[in-house]
Amino acid sequence: MTEIREGTGTATAGGLGGEDSTAPLLQVRNLVQEYTTRGPGGVKTGVVHAVSDVSFDLTSGETLGVVGETGSGKSTLARAIIQVERPKSGTVRFQGRELNGMKKRDITAVRANMQMVYQDPFGSLNPRWRIEDVVAEPLLGHTDMTRQQRSERVGELLDLVGLNPGTYRRGRPMELSGGQAQRVAIARAIALNPALVICDEAISSLDVLIQAQVLNLFEKLRAELGLAYLFIAHDLATVKQVSDRVAVMHLGQLAEIGPAEELYDSPRHPYTRALLDSVPVLDLETGVARRPVPLSGEPPSPLHPPSGCRFRTRCPRAEARCAEVEPKLTDAGNGHQVACHFPLDSTSAASAGSLRDAWRGPRPEAMPTI
Amino acid sequence: MTILGKTTIDAPSVAAGEPETVLTVEDLRVTFSRGGRLVHAVNGLSYRVRTGRILAIIGESGSGKSVSVRALMGLLPPSAFVTGSAKLGDTELIGRDERSMRRIRGDHVAMVFQDPARSLNPTMSAGAQVVEAIRTHRKTTRKEAADRAVELLKLVRLPAPERRFHEYPHQLSGGMRQRVLIAIALAADPEVLIADEATTALDVTTQAQIMELLVDLQERLGTAIIMISHDIGLAASYAHEVLVMYAGRAVEHAETTTLFGNVRMPYTQALLGAIPQLTTPAHALLAVVGGQPPDLSALGEGCAFRERCPRATEECAVQPSLEMHEPGHRYACWNPTGMGREES
Numbered sequence A: 001m002t003e004i005r006e007g008t009g010t011a012t013a014g015g016l017g018g019e020d021s022t023a024p025l026l027q028v029r030n031l032v033q034e035y036t037t038r039g040p041g042g043v044k045t046g047v048v049h050a051v052s053d054v055s056f057d058l059t060s061g062e063t064l065g066v067v068g069e070t071g072s073g074k075s076t077l078a079r080a081i082i083q084v085e086r087p088k089s090g091t092v093r094f095q096g097r098e099l100n101g102m103k104k105r106d107i108t109a110v111r112a113n114m115q116m117v118y119q120d121p122f123g124s125l126n127p128r129w130r131i132e133d134v135v136a137e138p139l140l141g142h143t144d145m146t147r148q149q150r151s152e153r154v155g156e157l158l159d160l161v162g163l164n165p166g167t168y169r170r171g172r173p174m175e176l177s178g179g180q181a182q183r184v185a186i187a188r189a190i191a192l193n194p195a196l197v198i199c200d201e202a203i204s205s206l207d208v209l210i211q212a213q214v215l216n217l218f219e220k221l222r223a224e225l226g227l228a229y230l231f232i233a234h235d236l237a238t239v240k241q242v243s244d245r246v247a248v249m250h251l252g253q254l255a256e257i258g259p260a261e262e263l264y265d266s267p268r269h270p271y272t273r274a275l276l277d278s279v280p281v282l283d284l285e286t287g288v289a290r291r292p293v294p295l296s297g298e299p300p301s302p303l304h305p306p307s308g309c310r311f312r313t314r315c316p317r318a319e320a321r322c323a324e325v326e327p328k329l330t331d332a333g334n335g336h337q338v339a340c341h342f343p344l345d346s347t348s349a350a351s352a353g354s355l356r357d358a359w360r361g362p363r364p365e366a367m368p369t370i
Numbered sequence B: 001m002t003i004l005g006k007t008t009i010d011a012p013s014v015a016a017g018e019p020e021t022v023l024t025v026e027d028l029r030v031t032f033s034r035g036g037r038l039v040h041a042v043n044g045l046s047y048r049v050r051t052g053r054i055l056a057i058i059g060e061s062g063s064g065k066s067v068s069v070r071a072l073m074g075l076l077p078p079s080a081f082v083t084g085s086a087k088l089g090d091t092e093l094i095g096r097d098e099r100s101m102r103r104i105r106g107d108h109v110a111m112v113f114q115d116p117a118r119s120l121n122p123t124m125s126a127g128a129q130v131v132e133a134i135r136t137h138r139k140t141t142r143k144e145a146a147d148r149a150v151e152l153l154k155l156v157r158l159p160a161p162e163r164r165f166h167e168y169p170h171q172l173s174g175g176m177r178q179r180v181l182i183a184i185a186l187a188a189d190p191e192v193l194i195a196d197e198a199t200t201a202l203d204v205t206t207q208a209q210i211m212e213l214l215v216d217l218q219e220r221l222g223t224a225i226i227m228i229s230h231d232i233g234l235a236a237s238y239a240h241e242v243l244v245m246y247a248g249r250a251v252e253h254a255e256t257t258t259l260f261g262n263v264r265m266p267y268t269q270a271l272l273g274a275i276p277q278l279t280t281p282a283h284a285l286l287a288v289v290g291g292q293p294p295d296l297s298a299l300g301e302g303c304a305f306r307e308r309c310p311r312a313t314e315e316c317a318v319q320p321s322l323e324m325h326e327p328g329h330r331y332a333c334w335n336p337t338g339m340g341r342e343e344s
């Protein structure tokens, strides 16, 4: 079991040291988070089932991607894991220690090893501070480094995230572009050499060229520091790019979880299939794009999730049983688990072919030249 | 769909078979004065939009996509100085006063924005807002307008339109709100519909539904669509032609498959290299260009991309103009990529 490096005087000791290599870094079991909605006068009007009975493991140095529509509970899951909001029930074991129910002081110490990067880079940086102070702040609270040591570490961190320390350390967050500000937020998140970084839509607010830079940075930090990520994003292609495994959330539940390649090539849950079919895909060889195949219907309300399978109101495969019995996450082979009574066959070849066959774009002959 | 009482626009004669050009934009320029400096947001943009076709304008944020279409709509603040021409048929849109512009807006050109929540009035029911849009453009009775509003809500496939007519924006999902906005935009049967990042705030699932709706409406009503997006895959999937903007200029423009099958401009290439694909293997690094988009208040002489361009040479100190270098393929670059298939 890893000891929490509180006041050890060094921030460079690896977060993985002493870890039993077979035990997962993070073990989430039966996690539940619910919110009560209130009408005028504080009258209780309903319960939002934001996260319902979610379980998964994450090993050291691994990246688990989390995808799902808006409101599916991705951020709620992240907040419950890092204990910003205490979960209603369930367990969150991190480096062998149970976080749910742990005292606030101890949680603060755990955060040295579990950090979060948010969507809005500016929102998480105090605009009045100098960049060096923003990055150094965790060092102040968690280590007894001297001023000189902190300053050196800040220089190292800014270098690591691709910002020239000479140019940027004395600057203020508001002078930065979105991509630069996100780099500062990342520098701060990795200052204590955490074992796990939770990224909640960490690149969504950035422009594509800058997104690519930051994605490559995440990749570099993973390779160099052995970081594990819980990488939450709504963009399926981005998640595929960074993840070893991917979890698909639907209305507070895990619909499917498995190795990224396997899950994208051969999704077993109809919801995963629908998500993938909704993504426009451009074939760079031919310049031809596949037009998405839309799912019909509206996402159901988390206040009143459908009985049985929560996807059944939109599922093309739904049968009577789907309304009666809630499907449980079960093993589907190859480290792949799926929660569906009638899962899709595992047919990687066919689905890869359908990317091209499904093209229904404008016909070339119908298009005059410009 | 025919609408009575519509103010007419003089249409140029149409050669049979060819889609008719409804909008011709010529050398459009927009400059803002901001804090004593001039921000050159759009710098000589020209294109045509045809009936029943979709033109996608793509580029990074700040490249001038929104400003360029807002200029056509007369929706820019007084600090904007607009020159050039945008002709809807024979009617010039640039330099009109607000009153006559208001008639054209909605009647002939309509716009759907990114944020459906903020574009709708939170204190009015969805139906009332569609009715209002109809009555702004047509002299109709309240009853006729209400019937037509329900018809429009059906057209945009709002689930349970009769019930939703009475609901307020906060009671609708993001996708439903966007459908209501499209219904409002279509209220006066415009010739040109501009969708500025209309699906950016939506889930992929909802995005696919809304795009399918737009394409279907366009096929049925013959509307021309300008779709603005930073999502290349989306543009490639739905648009007939694509125009790539950088620093207020068109840098590449062709029919969709021509453009993406033969990318010439290094900036377009950079955009493509930077987007992860569903087929990209895990942990693959993306091809990136460094740097930031240029400061639009300090644009120099040469190609605006040259600070970041891996192919830049001395010639690039002179601005290349957008030329049709190959049939149907326009680009502005001294050292286009892929000419000898030297890179993939």
Ligand SMILES: Nc1ncnc2c1ncn2[C@@H]1O[C@H](COP(=O)(O)OP(=O)(O)OP(=O)(O)O)[C@@H](O)[C@H]1O
Pocket (backbone or CB within 6 Å): A035, A036, A037, A048, A049, A050, A068, A069, A070, A071, A072, A073, A074, A075, A076, A077, A234, A302
């Ligand atoms: N503090 C809260 N009070 C009430 N409901 C909440 C609260 N936080 C989240 N919810 C609800 O919980 C559900 C899950 O929300 P969450 O933010 O986790 O979704 P998400 O998957 O992160 O979505 P997005 O992709 O939009 O970020 C939603 O229905 C949301 O409205």
Ligand SMILES: Nc1ncnc2c1ncn2[C@@H]1O[C@H](COP(=O)(O)OP(=O)(O)O)[C@@H](O)[C@H]1O
Pocket (backbone or CB within 6 Å): B032, B033, B034, B039, B041, B059, B060, B061, B062, B063, B064, B065, B066, B067, B068, B077, B079, B296
């Ligand atoms: N009202 C305004 N005043 C000054 N500058 C503006 C204004 N609106 C837009 N700009 C500037 O014009 C440029 C182009 O903006 P915009 O068209 O919104 O970009 P895009 O839609 O491509 O993201 C940006 O540099 C932006 O800051």
Ligand code: SF4
Pocket (backbone or CB within 6 Å): A269, A270, A271, A309, A310, A311, A312, A313, A315, A316, A317, A318, A319, A322, A327, A339, A340, A341, A342, A343
């Ligand atoms: S359990 Fe039934 S409704 Fe749910 S995804 Fe599977 S087939 Fe569809």
Ligand code: SF4
Pocket (backbone or CB within 6 Å): B265, B266, B267, B303, B304, B305, B306, B307, B309, B310, B311, B312, B313, B315, B316, B320, B332, B333, B334, B335, B336
């Ligand atoms: S003109 Fe020069 S700098 Fe501009 S894109 Fe072409 S090669 Fe690059």
Ligand SMILES: [Mg+2]
Pocket (backbone or CB within 6 Å): A074, A075, A076, A200
């Ligand atoms: Mg979220």
Ligand SMILES: [Mg+2]
Pocket (backbone or CB within 6 Å): B065, B066, B067, B197
């Ligand atoms: Mg814009």
